[in-house]
Amino acid sequence: MKKLPVLALIAACAVWTPAAQADDAAAAPRVDHYQARQADDIEQTIANLREANQQLEAILAGEVGEYDMHDVHSLSYTIEDSLARLSEHLLEMKDIAGDMHFASEGLKRDDVIEHGKAYLSGVRKIID
Template sequence: MKNILALTTVAIALTLSPAAFADEKVPERVAHYQGKQAADLDEALTLLRETNAELRELLAGKVGEYDMHDIHSLSYTLEEALADVREALAVAADDLESMHFYSEGLKRDEVIEYGNAYLDTVGRIVK
């Protein structure tokens, strides 16, 4: 009797486990708002500055229900802008690595090319 009860319990647990629902489609996260899209790094930085200012102003107040709604909608633009900056910094990191590599081999033209590319990207972010 104990064995039957134990087997029944295991069978029910397996039926209700997440693995039992593996064939079912899990709904994707719903995007409520469309964040503003930047055409290039400079535009992404402008969006980041402007949207950060809006967020700073909202957070400085009482942060009521309507503010929460506004903060939620701003987060989409901030996420998009940060993704653009992150991508640009990844390219800058590659340029810096190439400059480093070519400097070890005393490859003047390549050092200048990759060094300037690095400085151009980072100079727009760090002022």
């Protein structure tokens, strides 16, 4: 009779394993271990991204050992944050370009000039 509870406990442990819980772990919130490099504006964001990319490229050009994995992990925070901020900036530029487009269809000269200048100012921060 005592074997039944022990067998049930063993069966429960066999079902509840780290591999069985992998789906739950994937859904868990991400833990931040490192602070991404901060930027005050989009130009600094791009500078941070360029620097992180250069560091990543140098790491990947070598053997990529254990310490390199640590460095890649810490660089990832800056890379991801910079790309997110750049993406937001591009979406803003897309909206401004759309406003310029519709203003041009309506022959709204002042609006075209305003939106055109805002677009050029914003886009030059990332491609000039």
